Amino acid sequence: MNRYAPVLRALGMIIMLFALTLLPPLILSYMVDDGAQAAYDEVFALTLLCGLYLWYRYRNVRREMNVRDGFLMVVLVWTVLPAFAALPFMLQLGISHTDAYFEAMSGLTTTGATVLSGLDTLPLSINLWRHQLVWVGGMGLIVLAIAILPLLGIGGRQMFKAETPGPMKDAKLTPRIASTAKGLWGVYVGVSVLCIVAYRLTGMSWFDAVCHGFSTMGLGGFSTHDASYGYFNSPAIEAVAIVFMLIAGMNFGTLFLAVSRRSARPYLHDPEARWFIGVCVFSVLLIAIFLRVQGVYPDMGLALRHAAFNVVSIATTTGYASVDFALWPMFAPLWMLFLCSFATSAGSTGGGIKMARALLLYKQVHREIVRAMHPNAVYSVRMGGQVAPQGILFAVLAFGFMYMVSIVSLTLLMVFTGLDVVTAFTAIVASVNNTGPGLGEVGPSTTFAVLEDFQTWVCIFAMLLGRLEIFTLLVVLTPAFWRR
Template identity: 45%
Template sequence: MQFRSIIRIVGLLLALFSFTMLAPALVALIYRDGAGVPFVGTFFTLLVAGFFCWFPNRRYKHELKARDGFLIVVLFWTVLGSAGALPFLLLDSANVSVANAFFESFSALTTTGATVIVGLDDLPKAILFYRQLLQWFGGMGIIVLAVAILPVLGIGGMQLYRAEIPGPVKDSKMTPRIAETAKALWYIYLTLTIACAAAFWAAGMSAFDAICHSFSTIAIGGFSTHDASMAYFDSYAINMITVVFLLISAVNYSLHFAVFASGGVHPKYYVKDPEFRAFIAIQLALFSVCFLILLNHHTYDSYYEAFDQALFQSVSISTTAGFTTTGFADWPLFLPVLLLFSAFIGGCAGSTGGGMKVIRILLLTLQGAREVKRLIHPRAVYTIKVGGKALSSKVIDAVWGFFSAYALVFVLCMLALIATGMDELTAFSAVASTLNNLGPGLGDVALHYGDIDDAAKWILVISMLFGRLEIFTLLILFTPTFWRN
């Protein structure tokens, strides 16, 4: 294990992250809200800390192995999440405890969107912008950004890329070089963010709200600058824009790259992709069920309003964004639980969405169907095909392994929450929301997480990390084999 090289890289990345503090400091200067000092102080603190990690180890530039990459990713996300808590602690107007500050920071960076802060409408613009900015960086993964713009790292970036990008098959690259791949991802990400902000602004949002909500929409994060979330704007147009960009962001970015690289003349790449087709089918099914039940129970006064609420909530929850326009926890019958379970599926692999990813659910379904066929015809040989290509048993085993580890982590986190005194419904929904990087839950966490016990918040922070790093990236560090030479 190249520990000194790892410390050097973490130091460089921490120094890079320190510069993000200047953006909210500039916002504080523009709006004169008096919140700039904590961000300037955090900037210098992180810059110095990064320097002291880098300087003694600056000559160690050895090629990293795969397990070094996993350790860097985990270290950086834990260090970054901890560093991101500093402005919340230093800002008097936020008035948050240590547990709340860390919870809010990790929730933003992992794009979970669960908040412990109430009274958002009265907070300084700088802290509101900072929360959204953290989500935007966390959406694609700041390490991918660092690999793209910091060739000074002098490492094989594929080790970091494979540990960071979600999905069951991580060895595919869109371009021959990893740095070019990371740049391509961020160009697409930035383009979508600008387009989303422009659409929000044209629909009636202020420039500040448009930029902030574009950050959390493209990142599929769910943070808002208002306590009422998207309900604050009470606009059908804004709701529809949010739905469109959430769906776009929940699609595999390699598909976006393929279409963009063709100059937009080959949208057929989307239709040909089996995961995309499954994703759209799931979205249509969820919307249809929600819409029909809301109509049957006369939950809303008009067909149009029922359509708008059903579409927005089904897309927002199933893509793990967590924006709300209504109290969906109060919807009739099984709809709240159905939407919560839909977050287990989440977005497509290679997207900014959370959950287990559509491709894994598709493969598990195909594997289940194959086992049924084998019971009927024990001697027959069946292969699992996706997109006309037969998949190896290695991929299927990896998916089953992920599902098993996911279930184990879920159960352990839920039991730990119940041990803190939390009721079963709240514990179940809290773990489901944080492990899937969703945000809103049911029971005591339907609105916010500010009232739960501090011990429960730390458990949920761990759950967020497991979800963001796709279980194995973090779980592998707890195995003795990982640390053996």
């Protein structure tokens, strides 16, 4: 029996489920007759059959998946699904397989960087497909972060336990993946509907509302317009976006508790949420004042409006832009990229190292300073009133280190291929943090289409690395993983 049989069977089931997500764009395509019908027919059939074949071939496997299978499973899901998802882009838009895979990976990892321009004139169903990928990616992500990675011992669950105070621990977030997923997806779907309705009420068309609702909740950053939110130029729409980006940037487990108890208290007891909101508010004010002092905007109101939208967009790793913030004095966009590396919560749809790890890293440094002064003092790192176990501290420190090593080495690789430093560095930061737009040649007013194929693949790798919390991918790339 194939030793990967349990993984392949599960993968087959997931591919079949994923095929179903092709139905909405397929139906839309037939409804509006945008010319993409044939593409969806073929891709739907192909995807369904591939999934069916895998499932059927290994349907009699009885062995349960072990931890090693779990790693392989996660990596396969996040590399195989984008291959299927890329097909409509290739067939309908005639772009290269590199660019199509990039676009699909960018969607499913909720990165939201695009190689496409002329978004306003794309077939409607292609735009729906792009945005829906983000939304589906966000769903996968929440389950990955809250239910699967913890079982694999990466970040999630243990970190969670140590960090989330009282209410979380005795909550009925059952550890079984299916039931956890059901609860979390419930609130995810519910908030998405609210977001779509809010967008519609503030002036978007239904189609734009659905698309942007999807990319807002997944913190993806795709838009149906080349000008992104600059197209709408509406403070009301921007306000709606800010609110829902902030919600999606916090733990969906906390949201689940808040909804089921009809109380905001879970947020008050979530240290990640407190720091996330604090960092966002501080940064919006900082950048607004900076822009006003530098004379970028004639009055404080305008500075505040553009700072609020664009800073929250980048800090939450969404990646919308209402103005070309790459034209702001360099400190502003750099600060925003700095934020996106740590601001969002674990268990949100955001990227980066997550606020929980950032707080643990800070506390660890503080402990070392105290220990230097008082070598014999006993001092442990606490989070939400609990002592963080040594194993978790090591894991978080190693994660923080590998995160930085990844950025440095991938940036060097991009520079090696001939890119300038700013483009290379920001493309990697924006990819690893699943944010989207960088600066330089890949700024908010341009696309990743300027990159050569090899550079595009480096960005694809970076998106995947960041999305799978680095170690999941590294483990599978280790030769030892493949030994019996």
